[in-house]
Amino acid sequence: MTVTSVYLDYNASTPLLPRVEKSYLKASHHFGNPSSFHRPGNLAKELVEESRVLVLDFLGADPGQLIFTGSGTEANNLVLNRVLAKHLKGTPTHFITSEIEHSSILNTAQYFETLGIKVTYLPVNQEGVIQIDRLEQEITKHTTLISLMLANNETGVIQPIKEAALMAKNKHIPIHTDAAQAIGRYVFTVSDLGIDYLTLSGHKCYGPKGIGGLYSKDPQTLDSLIRGGSQEFGKRAGTLNTSGIAAFGCALSLLKKSIASDIQHMSHLKNMFITQLKISLPNITFNGNPDQSLSNTINVSxxxxxYEAILMNLDLAGIYASSGSACSTGSHEPSHVIQAMTSDPKRINSATRFSLGKMTTLKEIDYVLDTLPKIIKKLDKVNT
Ligand SMILES: Cc1ncc(COP(=O)(O)O)c(C=O)c1O
Structure with missing residues (x-):
């Protein structure tokens, strides 16, 4: 087998598609400030507005419902600022989220708690699905916002957001979903989901880093997180990242055309990976029901x-996987997502994520299926 390296960490970041790279470079020549009232400024503004149409079209949303941000993290912070703003105005506030959210939600929620805001963290079941039946009973008259992710970044488990949105609507509570991982791996529109706010991140869907977005059914409900100029309808100050925005729109317009075949391709490789790994390593546990998870994500203990020894050996063999979110990898903490699903230390400490992309090939997966069992058997011998 002549494969030398296999990148299976698309949930951490994706490469730029060649046409996206071109659009980034092309847009970088339009250096005018999109807020300036002259021709170079207008040309840059046109690129921004063309991209806004493409992103909104991908989401099935209406004009004016998108705020470009500097990342998915910032989009999450922007929407959660709604809770903080109410609190600062002296209104009693309660925020509902889940135990398995990305750190940009969880760390903000923990900060809210230090300010005296009440936060409820919904648990998940053993399959990694948020216990939505608990949502209705947790809502109080002070609940200001619900934020639940559409698909988990570590297990890929798709969450029952439509059901949550219906409950929220019945109680007149706004609901946000973090869709950073779902874009390009799961088909949805904002109206299918019935949500009020949705987070996007450029570098998870073949666009550049440093660009994200927040869909908002009604942006007037938001207070700016970053103070300064009146860009993005006064909801996100700062000179717009014209190249990043243009490339992000380009990535989503391409994904819109390819998503059905991309999902089919990734699902096929994922199913093959799972079936064959179960045969070569019968004592493994898949985290999250693979039938209810993103077409590209496999999390296995x-x-x-x-996981550190597993990842190191994989790296030496040219296979690039991850233990979960890039942030928890950096801090070497056991995954909070797997811990929310099980108390078994072996399962928690050996959880490894393989996330595929539209560029992943059958040859690459064959190489992993040949190499991975050898690594695990070697490590098993060392430990016994
Ligand atoms: C579910 C989820 N939300 C938000 C983010 C943050 O996105 P960004 O890297 O654009 O800040 C990530 C990144 O890993 C993620 O997986």
């Missing part, structure tokens, strides 16, 4: 050794 090998129940031998720990």
């Amino acid at each position: 090998f129940n031998v050794s720990d």
Whole structure:
């Protein structure tokens, strides 16, 4: 087998598609400030507005419902600022989220708690699905916002957001979903989901880093997080990242055309990966029901050794996977997502994520299926 490296960490970041790279470079020549009232400024503004149409079209949303941000993290902070703003105005506030959210939600929620805001964290079941039946009973008259992710970044488990949105609507509570991982891996529109706010991140869907967006059914409900100029309808100050925005729109317009075949391709490779790995390593546990998860994500506990040794050996073999979110990898903490699903230390410490992309090939997966069992068997011997 002549494969030398296999990148299986698309949930951490994706490469730019060649046409996206071109659009980034082309837009960078339009250096005028999109807020300036002259021709170079207008040309840059045109690129921004063309991209806004493409992103909104991808989401099935209406004009004026998108705020460009500097990242998915910022979009999450922007919408959660709604809770903080109410609190600062002296209104009693309660925020509902889940135990398995990305750190940009969880750390903000924990900060809210230090300010005296009440936060409820919904638990998940053993399959990694948020216990939505608990949502209705947790809502109080002070609940200001609900934020639940559309698909988990570590397990890929798709969450029952439509049901949550219906409950929220019945109680007149706004609901946000973090869709950073779902874009391009799961088909949806904002109206299918019935949500009020939705987070996007450029570098998870073949666009550049440093660009994100917040869909808002009614942007007037938001207070700006960053103070300064009146860009983005006064909801996000700062000179717009014209190249990043243009490339982001380009990535989503391409994904819109390819999403059905991309999902089919990734699902096929994912199913093959799972079926064959179960045969070569019968003692492994898949985290999250693979049938209810994103077309590209596999999270598996090998129940031998720990994820650091597994990842190091994979890296030496040219296979680039992850233990979960890039942030928790950096801090070497066991995954909060797997911990929310099980208390089994072996399962928690050996959880490894393989996330595929539209560029992943059958040859690459064959190489991983040949190499991975050898690594796990070697580590098992060392530990026994
Ligand atoms: C579910 C989820 N939300 C938000 C983010 C943050 O996005 P960004 O890297 O654009 O800040 C990530 C990144 O890993 C993510 O997986």
